[in-house]
Amino acid sequence: MLASMPEALSLIFSVEGLLTLVIGTFIGITLGALPGIGSTVAVAMVLPFTLSMGQAPAILLLLSIYAGSVYGGSVSAILINTPGTPQSAATCLDGYPLAQQGKAGLALGWATCASVVGGLVSAVVLILAAPSLLPSH
Structure with a gap:
């Protein structure tokens, strides 16, 4: 298990991995800030785009969209008193x-x-x- 840790870190910190994380987080924050589109819906909306991606970038994209949407829900909760996600x-x-x-x-x-x-x-x-x-x- 621990022997694969350097391999996992190299996947995350590669150019493709970091770019995927940044893009996914931005998309997640944007979708999470829209009231009515929660984390689950945001992930479901992006899921078809992952079919043409590799395994590691697809998982990174889905995880970053989920995490970004959880934070993005607090933007609308703070600014317009309507939580974008149930978590916020x-x-x-x-x-x-x-x-x-x-x-x-x-x-x-x-x-x-x-x-x-x-x-x-x-x-x-x-x-x-x-x-x-x-x-x-």
Whole structure:
């Protein structure tokens, strides 16, 4: 399992992998900011485009769209008090009142920081916990 870690990192940090992550995140944020298009719908909309891609770029694209759409939902939650995704429903409670006070940039900044830190911490926990989930032979 750990022997394939350098191979996985080389796939992610290749030019194709990084470009796929950036494009997928941008698409995810855009789709997530549209109320009514949640994370699942965003992934389903892009799924047909992955059929002509390789395995690693397709998975990277779908993951980045999902993660980007979860964050993108907080944009509409803060600015227009309508969560773009169900995950950002609680953001309306604090983010929109800040936007009404003229502090929308502050609310968006904190939502961005929380999304990045939460995503990184959960990825590290997954990497550390995944080997213990393997069935023993």
